[in-house]
């Protein structure tokens with residue numbers, strides 16, 4: 598089969614916009630359909646930390662993503678990592694995480710910090726806490742990378758259909774294009790990059806659900822002296838599946854900090870959660886008590902069963918492709934996934950087995 602000359606992309610998040618840029622720059626005619634506006638989902642409402650995802654497969658995607666960000670116009674990746682501080686009340690809670698990071702990701706130079714050392718490194722944290730500093734964590738504006746990729750795709754000729762809900766148009770086991778605004782729009786291939794909505798677009802019967810939404814709330818708080826580091830309560834990597842209601846994280850950006858986050862199966866009421874998140878954060882950063890909550894946002898992580906994205910052509914529908922399922926790591930790893938999806942669509946590479954959609 599020769600590669601398609603025109604591709605319809607459903608979803609204007611980080612994955613869809615980056616894929617649109619890569620495909621359009623390769624000479625493909627791209628139409629991107631976004632039901633709301635670019636970055637309306639998690640790609641515009643996340644905590645805003647580009648950081649190492651610990652999982653070895655995602656780590657490669659993250660390393661490539663950093664390179665894409667350094668090359669991206671209209672996007673500022675800080676030149677140095679701010680550092681991530683994992684925090685816990687007990688040394689024993691932190692020790693297993695530190696040992697695991699040291700084993701799997703020694704490049705992060707994990708360093709266990711006793712309470713006094715921790716406060717020397719980050720004066721904003723409260724007394725009696727243990728910490729581990731990791732050499733990662735680049736705070737960015739939540740939607741900036743997605744919008745920059747959209748701009749790059751547009752400059753390369755991609756056409757954006759914002760405010761248009763689209764569905765794959767499939768006949769006799771072959772994707773023919775999309776159905777959007779009640780109209781059939783033919784395309785050589787369809788790439789569904791619709792984050793947590795991906796399974797319902799691919800299989801409206803509901804029997805294929807390898808990605809589920811895990812809803813998070815982020816509270817925006819103004820602080821006089823915000824922490825310098827990205828802060829995370831130890832254990833955040835273990836809660837991707839939605840087992841815990843809320844776990845503390847803080848990302849500082851320009852005097853305003855994003856406090857997270859919840860892990861919920863249903864869409865939460867963001868303003869209702871904001872005071873709870875701030876109160877929870879006071880256990881780690883006492884000055885949050887004086888911080889002013891200036892906003893709250895909710896969005897859904899596209900969580901796959903094994904925590905890795907699903908990429909490739911659906912085994913039983915020719916011409917129907919997907920790239921989705923980054924859970925809490927889409928801003929840190931999504932552009933590399935998009936590049937792999939684009940290259941595979943063009944027939945240049947095969948999708949690695951660890952990412953292949955065929956594994957579910």
Ligand SMILES: Cc1cc2nc3c(=O)[nH]c(=O)nc-3n(C[C@H](O)[C@H](O)[C@H](O)COP(=O)(O)OP(=O)(O)OC[C@H]3O[C@@H](n4cnc5c(N)ncnc54)[C@H](O)[C@@H]3O)c2cc1C
Nearest residue numbers: 608610611612632638640643644646763792813927928929
């Ligand atoms: C609270 C929270 C904090 C996070 N913090 C971080 C972080 O600090 N660092 C990090 O790396 N990651 C973070 N993430 C994860 C990251 O935001 C996601 O993994 C990533 O944004 C997913 O991108 P996506 O393009 O796959 O999906 P999305 O951003 O969800 O984009 C999918 C798009 O598809 C559109 N769509 C859906 N259905 C249709 C349809 N039928 N027709 C047209 N359009 C449709 C949606 O409107 C949406 O815009 C966080 C997530 C949450 C929830």
